[in-house]
Amino acid sequence: MKLMMFETGGPARLGVVEGETVIDVALCDAGVPETLKALIEAGPGALNGLAEAVKSAPESAKLALARITPALPIARPGKFICVGLNYALHAREGGHDIPTYPSLFVRWPTSLVAAEAPVVRPKVSDQLDYEAELAIVIGKGGRHIAEDDALDYVFGYTMFNDVSVRAFQRKTSQWTPGKNFDGTGPLGPHVVTPDDLPPGASGLRITSRVNGETRQDSNTADMIFSTAQIIATLSEFMTLEPGDVIATGTPSGVAHAMTPPGWMKAGDRVEVEIENIGVLANPVVDEG
Numbered sequence: 001m002k003l004m005m006f007e008t009g010g011p012a013r014l015g016v017v018e019g020e021t022v023i024d025v026a027l028c029d030a031g032v033p034e035t036l037k038a039l040i041e042a043g044p045g046a047l048n049g050l051a052e053a054v055k056s057a058p059e060s061a062k063l064a065l066a067r068i069t070p071a072l073p074i075a076r077p078g079k080f081i082c083v084g085l086n087y088a089l090h091a092r093e094g095g096h097d098i099p100t101y102p103s104l105f106v107r108w109p110t111s112l113v114a115a116e117a118p119v120v121r122p123k124v125s126d127q128l129d130y131e132a133e134l135a136i137v138i139g140k141g142g143r144h145i146a147e148d149d150a151l152d153y154v155f156g157y158t159m160f161n162d163v164s165v166r167a168f169q170r171k172t173s174q175w176t177p178g179k180n181f182d183g184t185g186p187l188g189p190h191v192v193t194p195d196d197l198p199p200g201a202s203g204l205r206i207t208s209r210v211n212g213e214t215r216q217d218s219n220t221a222d223m224i225f226s227t228a229q230i231i232a233t234l235s236e237f238m239t240l241e242p243g244d245v246i247a248t249g250t251p252s253g254v255a256h257a258m259t260p261p262g263w264m265k266a267g268d269r270v271e272v273e274i275e276n277i278g279v280l281a282n283p284v285v286d287e288g
Contacts, residue, residue, distance in 0.1 A: 001051065001193045002278075003156070005036055005071040008063070012071035014039060016054045017190060020065050027061035029053035036073050036191060040139055040155050040242045047193065070115040070189035073137070073158055079244040080107040080185075082133075082162060083230055084175065086223050086249025093257040102225050102233055105175045107162075107247070111185040118285040119163055120183030121266060128184075128264040128284070131162035131250035132208035132216050132272040134201055136227055137191055138244040143235050150231035153240065156193045157201045159280040160247045161186040161208070161272045163264075166256050183287075186270075187245070190278040197276055200227035204275040206251060210268055218251030220274070225249075 002017040014034055015022035026034050032046070032053050033039040039046050084103035085091040091098055113119065121128045139155025163185065169178025198204070201220055208216040225233070230246060255262040264270060268284040 001047065001196065003036060003039075003073075003191045003193070004189045005073055006068040006189075007071050008068055012075070015063070015068075016050065017065070021062050022065055022068060023054045023057045024061045024063060025050065025053065028057045037243050040137070044139070072112055072114045073188045073191050074243050074245060075112075076109040077243055077245045078241050079238070080109070080112070080247070081234060081244070082107055082179065082247040083225065083249045086225055087218060087251040088222070088224060089218075089252035090250055090254065093252050093254070099224065102230060104234075105179055107185055108180050110182055111180045113183050113186050113282065115186060115189035115280050115282065117186070117282060118183060119161075119186060119264070119270060119282045120181070120285060120287050121264065122165060122181050123287045125165050125167040126263055126265070127166040127256070127261070129164045129166050129255040130208050130210065130215065130264060130270050130272075131164060131254060132206050132274075133160040133162050133247045133250050134204070134206060134220050134274055135160040135187065136201075136231070136246040136248065138231075138240050138246070139242060141239060141241045143239045145232050145235040145240070147228045147232040150228035151194065151200055153231055154194055154227065155242070156191040157197060157277060158188055158191045159272045159274050159277055160245075161270065161280060161282065162247055162250060163270075186272070186280055186282045188280060192277050202226065204277070206275070207273050208253070209271040209273070210262065210264060215255070215262065216251050216253035218253075220248075222251065223248060
């Protein structure tokens, strides 16, 4: 099932995507959760109820995707954890050794933006880079999760663009500043449940484009640490909770590795596409 949060002028609502149409869940059944976060927290049975509700959706509940505004799938995740250097060629293009343990950092909710919302190039640096990433949405909480069981904890998968201000990322060995500028974390718009994807969302083509030019082109099968390994590793030291989001790293082809660097600028349009999940697209603007 492909889900999204969307707006049509009021509060964000939950929708089920079918082709070029989104079904407004709130107009199908008053008993179905009205946000993705609430749906996740309601447990696996809620998905079955949702599937039944949309089968008899009235025509008034069916909206053209072109006429709605995407919203963040989860506006303020309890935890947003990022894995760095998770593709060997990307690690090498940045001058890093291939990691034997995941490089981890966090994103704050104030950095996140929805699909089609502006990515903001800050006043303090022009080194604005893109990073196409698969993101995991956790469906149930747990600690000390075995790798063999880890995929049972996944609610779904979405897309993330880990837009990075490289000058600030490299000020110290800690990447936090360069990864948390306001308006630099596009997420969504679609969350696809695991039954519609290969196990662990492995084997999916992942690309990024700037103004239609392909910059990154790889496959999620090339991740050094798989979805299951990432979940198991994180749960060794933290409790994962429903609605947590984990970004799984980016392939090679980022702007800083180009000669000269292909930094993004105002007026650009950046897209992340993952096979069978969708396209995450955003314009780039300068900070006002």
